[in-house]
Amino acid sequence: MSHLSAATRHRVAFTLNGRPVSLEAEPRLLASDALRHGLGATGTHVGCEHGVCGACTIQIDGVPARACLTLAVQLEGRKVRTVEGLGPAADRLSVLQASFRRHHALQCGFCTAGILVSLDAFLHEQPHPSEEELRIVVGGHLCRCTGYTPIIRATLEAAEQLRSDPSLPDSSHV
Amino acid sequence: MKPAAFDFIRAGNLSEALDALGQYGSDARIIAGGQSLMPMLNMRLAKPAVLIDVMGIPGLDAVRREGDTIVISAGVRQAALMQRPNLASELPLLAAALPWLGHYQTRTRGTVCGSAAHADPSAEIPLCLVALDGEVRLRSRKRSRRVKAGDFFVGMMVTDKADDELIEAVTFPVSKPGSGHAFKEVARRHGDFAIVGCAALVTPDAIHLAVAGVADKPQRRSFPLLDGSALSDALNAFAWDLDARDDYHATARLRRDLVRSLGRDTIKEALSCRT
Numbered sequence: 333m334s335h336l337s338a339a340t341r342h343r344v345a346f347t348l349n350g351r352p353v354s355l356e357a358e359p360r361l362l363a364s365d366a367l368r369h370g371l372g373a374t375g376t377h378v379g380c381e382h383g384v385c386g387a388c389t390i391q392i393d394g395v396p397a398r399a400c401l402t403l404a405v406q407l408e409g410r411k412v413r414t415v416e417g418l419g420p421a422a423d424r425l426s427v428l429q430a431s432f433r434r435h436h437a438l439q440c441g442f443c444t445a446g447i448l449v450s451l452d453a454f455l456h457e458q459p460h461p462s463e464e465e466l467r468i469v470v471g472g473h474l475c476r477c478t479g480y481t482p483i484i485r486a487t488l489e490a491a492e493q494l495r496s497d498p499s500l501p502d503s504s505h506v
Numbered sequence: 507m508k509p510a511a512f513d514f515i516r517a518g519n520l521s522e523a524l525d526a527l528g529q530y531g532s533d534a535r536i537i538a539g540g541q542s543l544m545p546m547l548n549m550r551l552a553k554p555a556v557l558i559d560v561m562g563i564p565g566l567d568a569v570r571r572e573g574d575t576i577v578i579s580a581g582v583r584q585a586a587l588m589q590r591p592n593l594a595s596e597l598p599l600l601a602a603a604l605p606w607l608g609h610y611q612t613r614t615r616g617t618v619c620g621s622a623a624h625a626d627p628s629a630e631i632p633l634c635l636v637a638l639d640g641e642v643r644l645r646s647r648k649r650s651r652r653v654k655a656g657d658f659f660v661g662m663m664v665t666d667k668a669d670d671e672l673i674e675a676v677t678f679p680v681s682k683p684g685s686g687h688a689f690k691e692v693a694r695r696h697g698d699f700a701i702v703g704c705a706a707l708v709t710p711d712a713i714h715l716a717v718a719g720v721a722d723k724p725q726r727r728s729f730p731l732l733d734g735s736a737l738s739d740a741l742n743a744f745a746w747d748l749d750a751r752d753d754y755h756a757t758a759r760l761r762r763d764l765v766r767s768l769g770r771d772t773i774k775e776a777l778s779c780r781t
């Protein structure tokens with residue numbers, strides 16, 4: 333049993349986009365704040381902080397999760413992936429990201445990080461998504477400016493590209 | 507929108523979790539997937555002094571069959587239950603309801619037992635437990651006990667669980683041949699809390715309909731195999747007995763109307779898919 337007291341900060345170590353990281357966290361620190369303020373990884377956005385908007389969605393051990401409904405201490409030992417880890421290199425977009433760009437699937441971009449992270453996980457689980465399935469996955473996110481149609485269109489095209497060329501960078505997970 | 511301060515205890519086994527609960531009682535809350543508790547903490551609707559994390563307890567992620575009962579332990583995530591190979595034949599009601607429980611992005615972490623513990627009156631797991639007459643297995647340092655779902659849910663976010671108890675598992679009876687199940691809900695957005703949710707179980711001699719989102723807890727009513735205007739009358743009486751209230755999401759009148767229409771559709775579907 334480990335007992336982390338409220339008043340002190342505790343070391344939390346995990347893997348972020350393939351690199352080992354650590355920070356000092358009070359038990360009440362949210363994973364979203366740990367990433368943004370503790371580690372400076374501000375790609376993960378924060379909208380509602382109660383699980384509704386999806387802006388903060390990250391992958392924990394390959395599955396999507398709300399960072400605002402996760403405590404930093406719960407990341408201990410996990411593999412975390414955020415929007416910063418989607419592209420194959422800092423100056424290259426993933427297939428899904430490039431498709432979002434082509435289809436104008438983002439406008440202000442506030443919701444985009446979370447949507448990309450969710451869809452990236454979903455496409456690994458379901459390489460042949462139907463439009464209906466994608467609408468349900470994207471239903472876990474709120475976008476207040478683009479409209480969802482281009483987001484779905486971009487994802488369908490990215491899925492097709494990924495299926496036709498398995499060597500594309502999105503098909504390997506960090 | 508940040509939680510108040512709390513101590514965080516990682517329980518390495520069940521007995522450590524029970525000791526901590528015994529020690530801190532009403533100052534402590536169990537955290538499993540956190541998908542119901544974390545919003546409460548962030549909004550400071552809950553301010554426990556201690557969180558006890560049970561997800562590191564070995565064996566707590568098991569779903570097993572005990573005779574004609576499916577036992578779902580405290581650490582089983584909703585997404586994991588959805589992936590159970592025989593779910594649609596063993597628990598067709600759960601197979602139909604789980605896709606409506608939260609979002610793809612929250613079922614990955616939220617647990618089945620956590621949803622029961624939270625006892626939101628519009629939630630799917632409490633509704634299914636009541637519809638199928640399932641049980642909640644509670645455990646404390648001093649005792650273990652089993653409570654029928656109908657007695658476990660006491661009111662809005664209030665259950666029969668004592669402060670030193672945790673939900674060890676929830677159990678559902680396996681679907682019997684000749685029965686039919688259906689689930690339907692109306693919400694503002696797929697994955698949001700239901701305005702009204704209906705779960706129907708039809709057996710060779712009865713219709714059981716459970717309704718969420720109207721009363722302060724899920725409620726079940728059983729009828730003989732009625733149809734036509736007799737069924738409409740029975741549904742109308744049930745709708746009025748649920749004592750619907752107006753709130754931000756819907757009026758009482760809309761809720762009663764949904765109990766009548768959605769209730770009927772759900773029963774119809776359950777009748778049509780009898781095995």
Ligand code: FES
Pocket residue numbers: 377378379380381382383384385386387388389398399400401
């Ligand atoms: S900020 Fe986490 S879901 Fe909105």
Ligand code: FES
Pocket residue numbers: 437438439440441442443444474475476477478
């Ligand atoms: S692009 Fe602005 S909120 Fe989605």
